[in-house]
Amino acid sequence: MSTTNANDFQLGTSSPPGRARQSTLRESNMALVCRTVFASQTPLSRADVAEKTSLTRSTVSRLVDDLVAGKVLAELGQASTSGRGRPAIPLVPGAGLAAVGLQVNATFLAARVVDLRGRVVAERLEHDDIVGGDASQTLGRLGQLCRQAIAGTPGDVRLVGAGLALPGIVSAANGRLLLAPNLGWSDVNFTALSGQLAEAGLTLQLGNEADLAARTVAEVAPGRPSALRDFVYLSGEIGIGGAAVMDGQVMAGRHGWAGELGHVCVDPDGPPCTCGSTGCLEQYAGRRALLATSGLPPHGTPAMLAGAAHAGDPQALRSIARAASALGVALGGVVNILDIPAIVLGGDLGEIGDLLAPKLDQQLQSRTLSARWVRPTIHTASTDAAAGATGAALRELSALLAQPSAWLG
Amino acid sequence: MSTTNANDFQLGTSSPPGRARQSTLRESNMALVCRTVFASQTPLSRADVAEKTSLTRSTVSRLVDDLVAGKVLAELGQASTSGRGRPAIPLVPGAGLAAVGLQVNATFLAARVVDLRGRVVAERLEHDDIVGGDASQTLGRLGQLCRQAIAGTPGDVRLVGAGLALPGIVSAANGRLLLAPNLGWSDVNFTALSGQLAEAGLTLQLGNEADLAARTVAEVAPGRPSALRDFVYLSGEIGIGGAAVMDGQVMAGRHGWAGELGHVCVDPDGPPCTCGSTGCLEQYAGRRALLATSGLPPHGTPAMLAGAAHAGDPQALRSIARAASALGVALGGVVNILDIPAIVLGGDLGEIGDLLAPKLDQQLQSRTLSARWVRPTIHTASTDAAAGATGAALRELSALLAQPSAWLG
DNA sequence: AAAGATTTGTTGTTCCATACAACTTAAAGC
């Protein structure tokens, strides 16, 4: 409908804004209205939005009308009968728009459809050890799951985008996975999957698993920020990924490779790592290292480790203490560098978070310069294996919310 | 003149924009015009600006007229006689607006006045070892220097703000210096200095020395970005400070304490640090550590160390190798975390940059996961001792450029 | 040297989105 000029002001972009026209004004205010409704815990009326945004009721009214027509917002029939005066019409996120989130991991494949209200409207999971397997075959399987998930979504739900979470170094610009050591993949393209989605009118966006999982911590629902606005997310799988979130935004870095915490050096004299360096965090707190140093079989689970530690097994406790010290050094560095004094442990590390926390807390306190004024806090993420898939869908929905005007008409 | 509503859209802020009015449009485009003129290496005409911004000539003309009237821009009389057609009027940054930059360091005090063209129009420097001295007395002396510098500026130059660079942890919100180990200061307030500046109609903004010095690397002149847009700046003094710059913006962190690279742990089994941790970078690459391990007297200079190393002194070479290794571990971590593959060595470290570079480069190559695709580069900053003062002034001028409309009329 | 060509900068006019104010709607209270 409205022609989007590349030179125009883009909201949500860190790059400096371009020329602003009358239409830019409207787009900006429409996004503001949208954000306000989505961020609220309780449904807001047009008048509420007007007050919160300091726009006038008339302006809000016209913007909301367009958003409702475009299914981005919806009017809740039941007036929340309170007080006198004309009853308000509660506004909530629309239910007719959703995005596809995909994920490839060492042990499973996932395809999800998440709507603007944050509900999973369709899902297909498949557990399988794909390490070392053929990439194109695995991606073909993922394509099937994706097709099934899309087929399983109600007909009145329109899909607006698709994202894929990958455990490795992604070149989003080229649409390639450069390296995923723990899948045994390198330089993989996604033309087949991308082509399949293009038939459904969707473009596929690649992303790092940790970056996307961190989004599920930053947002409790699309456009609704959680209490934690600044934190470092640690994704403990076979490898260790990470993401830094500031002001609710995941820091991408120059090429989108920020947050590679697994290969931060914890001890220059430490054990060699597959990456070529020595003493990487992964060699202390990665799944393989945790299991090996605690005397568990290589295919054990974090739950087994937690069980052994809770039972008082000395080797397991030593393994966890070693990991906690390493995490303290690495995360202490992160806190000193980024000034983000909140740590969220996800994946395997979340499952043994209570065991790691005491020693990690102590390390952070002594190793971060700012601890005397703001003491670092440690949190654990809810253990959803396919958090990356949800995050991938959330990113697409966020893109919509950043410029809802582009989706109307 | 124009009433600034706190709820309005603020350019340059990372926080989400508020309501946009007609006037916001004008402010945004005025800032865009301003930015375009300031960023250009050669003077632009109104027509050039119109083409670059994709605004119309008429719109640019009216905005420029206001900016010229407000002294933010100036018309260069001499038409740059080229080609036919009506000769263009070259536009350049105005010369009538400037900001005050102050700096306190262990060995000197500085007061500078920098104008919108980036010229130092007045300056007072004083070399003095103030470590352990009384803070209020030193600040009184700085106040005198500041007064003299202001008195030394031409009468037709209007000052728009003042900034103070401090080598320590600053609480900008409270206007306090929380801790400056290398000055021997803690919890210092600046009410006297702030009051003195208030008489001249200026507000004093505090800032970290490294953060502000990094600005002088990011901007070659006010509003004119340098070729390096993403880099990590390392300020080597007695202590080591740092700053991460992304897209030309210094990352502040949650409380403004980001970039404390001096206390990143390089070896958990390393020597104890004054901060309470062990194996901090400062214990390897700080001035005291460098001088001690190279057998030079405690009050030696980096130049002496460089001289000894260039002469082949084995102890000096070993000291530098030790520092380079430590820098490799710490900066490798930073590159892995932030994905900013450019390092700028400033201060002492800049003076011995050529000696550090080979080993540092090798360490970065092996310790950063992304090095196989993008090789980290190492640069040295021009050695201006009072770079922090210039940076403090640049920050004030940037604030003006981000919203020039606030300064007109 | 004079007319045409070309580019810069300015001046009305139109268009569009928000502000503002008045009005309508629908409930609660008396």
Add this chain to the structure above:
DNA sequence: GCTTTAAGTTGTATGGAACAACAAATCTTT
């Protein structure tokens, strides 16, 4: 049933950019 209150809607005014036409100043061509 009338008044009060708050939500939502409908004109009208205002401000700023787009658009188009025009004036200014220099170079090119004949």
